Amino acid sequence: MAHEAVSSSLAVDEQDSATLHQPTKDATPKINLLGMSRAALEQFFESLGEKKFRAGQVMKWVHQYFITDFAQMSNISGKLREKLEKVCEVKAPEVVHRHYSKDGTRKWVFRVGEGSGSLVETVLIPADDKTGARKTLCISSQVGCALDCSFCSTGKQGFQRDLTPDEIIGQLWVANESYMEDVEVAERTRSVTNVVMMGMGEPLLNFKPVVQAMSLMLDDFAYGMSKRRVTLSTSGIVPMIDKLGEQLDVALAISLHAPNDELRNELVPINKKYPLEQLIASAQRYIKKDGNESARKHVTIEYVMLDGVNDKLEHAHQMVKLLKDLPSKINLIPFNPFPHAPYGRSSRNRIMAFQKVLSDAGFVCTIRQTRGDDIDAACGQLVGQVADRTRRAEQWKKKVAQQHEIVRSQG
Template identity: 70%
Template sequence: MNAQKIPVFTPNSTTDDTQGKTNLLGMSKRELAAFFEQLGEKAFRATQVMKWIYQFGVTDFYQMTNLSKKLQEKLANAACVVPPVVKFKQFSEDGTRKWVFEVAGGSLVETVLIPAEDGKQFGRKTLCISSQVGCALDCSFCSTGKQGFERDLSASEIIGQLWVANQSYMEDVPVNERQNHVTNVVMMGMGEPLLNYEPVVASMSLMLDDNAFGLSKRRVTLSTSGIVPKMYDLAKDIDVALAISLHAPNDKLRDELVPINKKYPLAELIQAAKHYVYDENPRHKKHVTIEYVMLAGVNDTDTHAHELVALLQDLPSKINLIPFNPFPHAPYARSSNNRIHAFAAILNQAGFVCTIRQTRGDDIDAACGQLVGQVADRTRRSAKWQESVAKRQNAQL
């Protein structure tokens, strides 16, 4: 069965359809309470409206039946609930879903939902959310980074991705029977979340809020390439799971694969990760997840595995090996299955919990490292990448 592309009608106007009204999507409970007080209403209205927006997917204030007619009219005149515009969506034959959103300014970002293999209606569904238009970093193995960077996403554009994914399961369900279907969120889409700190933390707070999505703190994961100062801030500001895009066990190789390592080398990164696990907050995180993409002949030898064991020996962590997902003109190849399993065996023998990620959604370019939108690149990285590709092609002629 081929992947299904489903066109979605969108207005010809800009993606910002608020028409001067206040968009309530992405506002915290405190911000909503302040908004209602400005309208001359009680602050508790914030809780009521949050439940309607996030738990029932309602955007029409006249359907919010526990609000008075007068308040419904007041909200209809002053406010709106507007998620990012869906330009199109694709469903993979393995159940993966991908949405392409147009955000303010006309750029495109992508979001992917991966259901558990059991296929149960209310089984685990993990949503991979983008935090930036493009990516400010330039990891050499990631196609997202090759398109360059335009801007950070707002809180409404971030949380709106989760709202749309949940809404896709609610469209034909009566309002009073609706419930959230997305069970897990990973901030692993386009962009580096810790470089867009405040909107990302605000969005994750809504994910955890019982009046909004009510997700468990262990089911919301932020993935970082290693923005060390913000890792310390994160430990103070919110309690979510942490994943680190490591991909190399030594500084020389990581400088090549993940250039931010030149600014925040491994010693600093590992120390920040230890602090996140053993911070002063009594909530104490149990471990961090180490993400390690497997690149044939680059970072996948037995020597690399033993280096990784030594690097992580004092850090409570589990390791997720990710088969490389090729993109056009990528300078790398995926490690063989035998090599990946041999690498994993060394880590397991050293006492680490090591898993091998199953590639999902690659038939719709929704696999890890394949998310590419449409970016007005402020960095000229996309043009430089195309120039380097052309040079390599000419050299082969």
């Protein structure tokens, strides 16, 4: 994940790579309807001389029945279907690798952009809950990340570009469609129950496309998801948290990882610009916005457990003090080491002791279960071998090697 420890252990299979093809470039590119909001689609159909309700019809075909062929949209006139076929398309990002774990976890690697493009990853994690089988999809918002958190390998590849609305919502479309491949169209349903914007990238630094995609997730003509089941996770871009509160009502998660500014400056450098006092205040404002809507009753606090770094009991007591006025649930995340990572995973006993301090203080505090280990899809393993265009990873690995050499020479 972009705000957590990330492993770069995935490589696209040779067989998968051999099947990749370069898309042909049309003289006049078709309009991709996949990422368009209902309002944009209504305006589009009016520009074609059609009624606005056509937008809702097409949205249902695309997002609820996973149909991309206009010829199959039977409640639309033949004349309009022919017109749409000429100027439009419904196109999700290209899947270049997929792997389904024995524990039910599913992972996709998508190619985005033209030509060789770039790769981003998406992971679906199943779990049983009171309402039945929960399926949570972790979605990426950027190729790479500019924040360079010290424990995250996504940041080590640097920032390449933002994802477009169709590239973001396309990850949800593919995940849902993967369960419907052998299901008759009339019997298809939306299988993904929860979405977390916790994949590659900082969602609030790609604000407009992320909000547009999340609005589609909530739209009854698209995925009709509950506000409580759509979560945006941020490392703490304070002004954009406030802006999000003005435009969308979804659950908010904060990638905290440290309970004091000195340590957080080291682990999450954006803290130097937006320190903890400002971050906690913005989270409080978000909860209070518009009368405390259902999705905003609390903030989820994400905290990666790094051995000997942020997992001491004094850190737990600092968290109690930091979060005392912020309604929050805390999710402790065992660190998943990646090549050249300068950190190790906290022991189970230390994580449980940390949890006890928080629970005794009245916080709901859970320890995240690692899933999908057999396909490198456990929490914090969402990167893959993406091109390091900024050479940041190379420089970082060199720095780590130099530190190891210093330790050896001194010992």
